[in-house]
Amino acid sequence: MTNVLSVHDLHFSYHDHHPALRGVSLTLCEGDKVALVGPNGAGKSTLMLHLNGILRGQGEVFVGGERLTRDNLPAARAMVGLVFQNPDDQLFSPTVFEDVAFGPLHMGLPKDEVLARVETALNAVRMSNYRDRMSHHLSVGEKKRIAIATVLSMNPQILVLDEPSAGLDPRARRTLINLLRELPITMLVSTHDMRLVEELFPRTIVMDEGLIVADGMTKEILADEKFLNEHGLEKP
Amino acid sequence: MHSDAFDRYHESNSFVHRLDPRVKVIVTIAYILSNALLPDGAWLAFGLSWLFLLFANALSNLGVGFTFKRSFIALPFALVAITVLFSIPGNPISTFRFLFWDLTITDMGLLRFESILIRSWLSVQMAILLVATTRFPDIVHALEHLRVPTILTTIIAFLYRYLFVLVDEVFRLLRAREARSAAVAGVRAGGSVAWRGRVAGNMAGQLFLRSYERSDRVYNAMLARGYSGHLNTINPHEMRRVDYLTTALALIVILLFQLVGRL
Amino acid sequence: MHYSPAPLHIPDGFLNVTVSVIFWVITVIMIGMAVARTNKSLGEKQVPLMGIMAAFIFAAQMINFPVAGGTSGHLLGGALAAIVLGPWAGMLVMTAVIAVQGLLFQDGGLLVMGANIFNMGLLTVAIGYGFYRSVMNKSTGTKLAVAGVAAWLSVMAGALATALQLWLSGTSNLQTAVIAMLSVHALIGIGEALITVAALSFIFRTRPDLLGEGSASAEGGRGWVMAGVVISLIVVLLSPLASADPDGLERVAIDMGFIDAGQSAPYQVIPDYTLPFLGTTPLSTIIAGVIGALVVLGIAILAGRSLQKTS
Numbered sequence: 018m019t020n021v022l023s024v025h026d027l028h029f030s031y032h033d034h035h036p037a038l039r040g041v042s043l044t045l046c047e048g049d050k051v052a053l054v055g056p057n058g059a060g061k062s063t064l065m066l067h068l069n070g071i072l073r074g075q076g077e078v079f080v081g082g083e084r085l086t087r088d089n090l091p092a093a094r095a096m097v098g099l100v101f102q103n104p105d106d107q108l109f110s111p112t113v114f115e116d117v118a119f120g121p122l123h124m125g126l127p128k129d130e131v132l133a134r135v136e137t138a139l140n141a142v143r144m145s146n147y148r149d150r151m152s153h154h155l156s157v158g159e160k161k162r163i164a165i166a167t168v169l170s171m172n173p174q175i176l177v178l179d180e181p182s183a184g185l186d187p188r189a190r191r192t193l194i195n196l197l198r199e200l201p202i203t204m205l206v207s208t209h210d211m212r213l214v215e216e217l218f219p220r221t222i223v224m225d226e227g228l229i230v231a232d233g234m235t236k237e238i239l240a241d242e243k244f245l246n247e248h249g250l251e252k253p
Numbered sequence: 254m255h256s257d258a259f260d261r262y263h264e265s266n267s268f269v270h271r272l273d274p275r276v277k278v279i280v281t282i283a284y285i286l287s288n289a290l291l292p293d294g295a296w297l298a299f300g301l302s303w304l305f306l307l308f309a310n311a312l313s314n315l316g317v318g319f320t321f322k323r324s325f326i327a328l329p330f331a332l333v334a335i336t337v338l339f340s341i342p343g344n345p346i347s348t349f350r351f352l353f354w355d356l357t358i359t360d361m362g363l364l365r366f367e368s369i370l371i372r373s374w375l376s377v378q379m380a381i382l383l384v385a386t387t388r389f390p391d392i393v394h395a396l397e398h399l400r401v402p403t404i405l406t407t408i409i410a411f412l413y414r415y416l417f418v419l420v421d422e423v424f425r426l427l428r429a430r431e432a433r434s435a436a437v438a439g440v441r442a443g444g445s446v447a448w449r450g451r452v453a454g455n456m457a458g459q460l461f462l463r464s465y466e467r468s469d470r471v472y473n474a475m476l477a478r479g480y481s482g483h484l485n486t487i488n489p490h491e492m493r494r495v496d497y498l499t500t501a502l503a504l505i506v507i508l509l510f511q512l513v514g515r516l
Numbered sequence: 517m518h519y520s521p522a523p524l525h526i527p528d529g530f531l532n533v534t535v536s537v538i539f540w541v542i543t544v545i546m547i548g549m550a551v552a553r554t555n556k557s558l559g560e561k562q563v564p565l566m567g568i569m570a571a572f573i574f575a576a577q578m579i580n581f582p583v584a585g586g587t588s589g590h591l592l593g594g595a596l597a598a599i600v601l602g603p604w605a606g607m608l609v610m611t612a613v614i615a616v617q618g619l620l621f622q623d624g625g626l627l628v629m630g631a632n633i634f635n636m637g638l639l640t641v642a643i644g645y646g647f648y649r650s651v652m653n654k655s656t657g658t659k660l661a662v663a664g665v666a667a668w669l670s671v672m673a674g675a676l677a678t679a680l681q682l683w684l685s686g687t688s689n690l691q692t693a694v695i696a697m698l699s700v701h702a703l704i705g706i707g708e709a710l711i712t713v714a715a716l717s718f719i720f721r722t723r724p725d726l727l728g729e730g731s732a733s734a735e736g737g738r739g740w741v742m743a744g745v746v747i748s749l750i751v752v753l754l755s756p757l758a759s760a761d762p763d764g765l766e767r768v769a770i771d772m773g774f775i776d777a778g779q780s781a782p783y784q785v786i787p788d789y790t791l792p793f794l795g796t797t798p799l800s801t802i803i804a805g806v807i808g809a810l811v812v813l814g815i816a817i818l819a820g821r822s823l824q825k826t827s
Contacts, residue, residue: 108414289627423576
């Protein structure tokens with residue numbers, strides 16, 4: 018299998034504060050569905066912001082086999098679809114259509130292609146009849162799904178989601194889980210929802226204090242209760 | 254959510270709803286301009302102008318009296334025009350004493366006062382109809398087409414999107430303040446004005462910081478989707494024949510009001 | 517609903533076409549300059565920042581607090597926007613706020629929007645920023661005090677401009693409009709000053725970097741100090757003139773063709789139309805205005821010092 022994303026020895030500090038990433042390395046292959054877990058402040062979100070070059074620390078990030086530099090940033094951003102935790106930050110346009118069209122438009126695609134991409138992306142998240150709705154009228158669950166559509170419309174090679182199930186009621190959470198299961202795309206998902214991890218992701222990466230402390234089969238990691246407790250996690 | 258109270262759009266599929274937003278913006282502005290241009294006491298023209306408004310109401314499927322019910326919001330401002338009742342020379346109608354002054358209402362003053370109120374009352378209704386029949390994002394598109402600088406329309410689009418989010422935050426802050434400001438019976442509650450002002454200012458400061466941090470996150474979300482400093486927009490509106498015709502017809506009718514008003 | 521319009525939003529119908537158009541022209545020129553400046557200096561981050569700051573100003577205008585006798589203080593925000601965003605961005609943000617209030621909520625008219633933007637978005641920003649800029653390198657207490665004065669004055673300038681536009685349009689009697697507008701807004705301005713100072717002091721405590729060197733706040737040139745001072749001088753000199761001796765101003769307006777002689781000259785109709793508690797000569801009232809401004813300055817400096825001590 019081809020390797021779509023890899024990170025080598027990544028270090029990063031915010032301003033002069035203590036380091037947020039202290040040497041992180043990982044590799045994702047095509048079709049992988051990987052959970053990223055760890056306590057708050059472990060560096061999960063910081064790591065995600067490096068994957069398409071929004072933050073740039075020391076170390077190397079490879080997207081689709083190419084080393085991330087300032088020059089190939091636009092291409093990399095189209096390949097790594099990053100969805101932020103709070104859908105109100107992700108959906109910044111007045112209407113659903115404008116938001117889903119934002120990515121393709123800024124990739125410089127022609128108008129017809131943009132329209133087609135919007136249709137496909139909304140279909141993929143089962144929201145095609147929401148095209149002309151205004152974002153502030155949507156429920157949290159709907160916003161989360163539209164947020165995923167806003168990056169799917171860029172045809173990414175890998176989907177990176179930050180806390181997709183946070184703040185959802187049980188039904189919206191179930192809908193989202195089914196959606197994630199169906200999407201035929203490589204995924205890296207950060208979450209505190211250990212039942213989601215158990216149900217959806219064969220592989221799990223555990224981060225704590227800026228380091229990856231475990232990377233392996235979800236079943237094995239979740240079986241080690243002592244290890245989970247040490248890193249502020251709970252067995253589902 | 255509370256902030257739904259901010260929505261002014263009324264869903265329907267009427268003739269007016271289907272018109273291109275540019276048409277509605279242009280006709281609304283022309284209508285307001287026309288009312289402002291009509292001379293004082295042009296009752297016939299004001300009457301025709303009102304019929305035009307009722308007709309537009311009817312074409313919008315919202316009911317002939319739709320804007321009437323909402324038309325009194327500008328009325329408190331009429332206070333500022335009260336002085337014209339007394340300050341324009343003319344034949345006295347009635348005189349009374351108010352505090353230190355002997356005030357005389359003149360016929361010319363009354364004419365001016367009534368004309369100001371009617372202009373305001375008609376104009377505000379057309380503006381109400383505009384936002385009731387046009388989704389706000391479409392109004393922003395219309396402004397883009399009408400050559401309003403992109404940076405300004407973009408700020409307005411962001412403002413509209415985050416208005417709802419931030420107003421909800423304000424409601425939460427206000428509620429938290431209320432929950433903590435209990436009053437003991439017989440004791441003057443709430444502290445000094447300066448103290449209350451400071452509490453309100455702290456809330457504003459907090460809201461500012463949250464908004465500032467949010468703008469960082471939104472910026473990241475934009476970067477993640479290929480934003481590089483230049484904004485591209487896609488604008489779904491195209492003027493059809495009926496849009497051109499309606500604009501022309503409406504402008505001609507409005508022009509006729511001017512003729513009637515000045516004859 | 518909590519949304520309460522500030523009393524400066526002029527609805528359509530209250531200004532005549534000439535005045536509306538003149539202020540649209542002035543406003544469009546100023547906005548054009550602001551667009552050119554921000555486009556030139558635009559960090560790509562500034563677009564979402566200005567957009568969300570516009571939503572912030574809009575939302576912050578809803579934060580109110582009881583002052584006295586059923587009135588409540590709240591924020592107009594021009595001075596605050598100018599101080600935290602810099603003058604040009606502040607103007608664009610205020611323009612967006614006023615445009616949405618007029619377009620979406622009919623809070624302020626469309627034909628008169630140029631005047632509303634001028635009064636609430638341009639004057640307030642120029643005064644707010646000009647004053648603040650003059651003490652950029654001074655202590656936090658001084659900056660807060662001056663920001664308070666600027667916030668108060670910015671509201672007074674907006675009120676005076678509103679009164680003058682109403683008068684030029686033949687909608688209000690000059691003297692009454694000026695006195696009524698200024699006395700109401702002298703109170704409202706205190707609310708503005710209190711909230712602006714407290715909000716800024718909160719920002720100084722938590723994120724001083726947003727107001728320090730290299731921030732958007734430090735971007736405006738020294739020319740703004742001049743603009744702020746000149747506008748304030750006009751306010752301080754014109755208000756007492758207009759309220760105590762309106763004849764002079766009316767003469768100018770008639771000469772410039774703004775109003776016809778017929779609609780002014782209220783003295784023929786109401787001979788004893790003067791306020792007993794204001795002086796009769798322009799000089800004495802100008803002096804009174806200056807003394808008033810000094811008193812406010814003194815109070816604001818004391819308030820700023822005490823805020824600095826407690827924070």
